[in-house]
Amino acid sequence: MTRRPVVAVLCSTPIVAGAVESTLEFAEVRSFEAGRDTRGLLASLRPDAVVVDNDDDARDAVAVSAAPVLHIGVRTRSMRLFRDGAWAAMRADSEPEEIRNALAGALFGRGAGGA
């Protein structure tokens, strides 16, 4: 991957969106309001990774995009990463750096299917 990866951030919580943007310094982050035709948006944007903060968007993102999906469950205090066709739980109290590392690993790690 030579260009900066595009990460779509779809959050209903602006504070969380801001925190995610700040931590993904390696990526070109595109932030959108959550819950507004997520499938259509991701089909058009075709991002390299997706970050969501609610169940509906997580479901839509996985259905329409082959990219890794990070789901930060701010209401449920849960965190999980979808890559290679399966969800893997992360610690809910992951620090922003750990979230960055998880996404970087999904994008750039060995075997990761990046752009």
Added chain:
Amino acid sequence: MRVGRRWGPPGHAGERGDKRVGRGAPDCSGGRLGVGGDRLVTRPRVLVADALPIVRAGVRDLLQRDGGFDVTEAATVEQLLAAAERDRPDLCLVDLDLPPSGGCTAVRQLARASSTAAIVWSFDPTPEVVLAAVRAGAHGFLHKAISQQGLVRALRGAARGEAPLQRDLASMMIEAIHGHDERADARGRVALLSLREREVLELVAGGARNKDVAAVLAISEFTVKRHVQNILQKLALPTRGAAALFYRAAVVEEPSVVERIA
């Protein structure tokens, strides 16, 4: 806002759950220099209490970048109380569901221990929750989905002594106060009943038939009927079903609120 406070003991900065950030540098007298550096300006201190590091980081980065605040953090009620005692922040932004016992508990304990203004925030505030938080001592209540600029404005206002409460939450609180007044009125009417009548009403409200009430209280069904008639007359209610609903509304607390402020 406080003036001339110590910057804090070395070794605290960067510790998990106790981070200090901010653009201002410490000065020799213990205050901090503002951005211009040529005059002493104190910056409001905000303690952000939330279980999720990503939420704390979002608030911290925002307030540091755009708000002109110094920020400390806490992940639990215990950490919040310790940080409040140690750092004496001007404001606390407290998650309603702060573990382990919730934001209302934290605010109540904070109010006993300090003069720090606490603002509670949550994703799905209800009238009862907003009222419970204010009763616990909160100076304001915000939606967690508030915009970044909205949060900065709200906290700046709070630092000036304002009570941040979004418009819809203010309506919610008024609604909750009215509900509380109605419950208080209903409780007053229940107090008109004799002890035996209250026992009967409680059983009726629980769905018991006259026969069941008679068995539980060891009285005749005829006596139960007479008590029920007296109850309906005193409460000016038409049916035993209405009396049951009235009793539940008047006496039974909302479990969600009780659980959250316990």
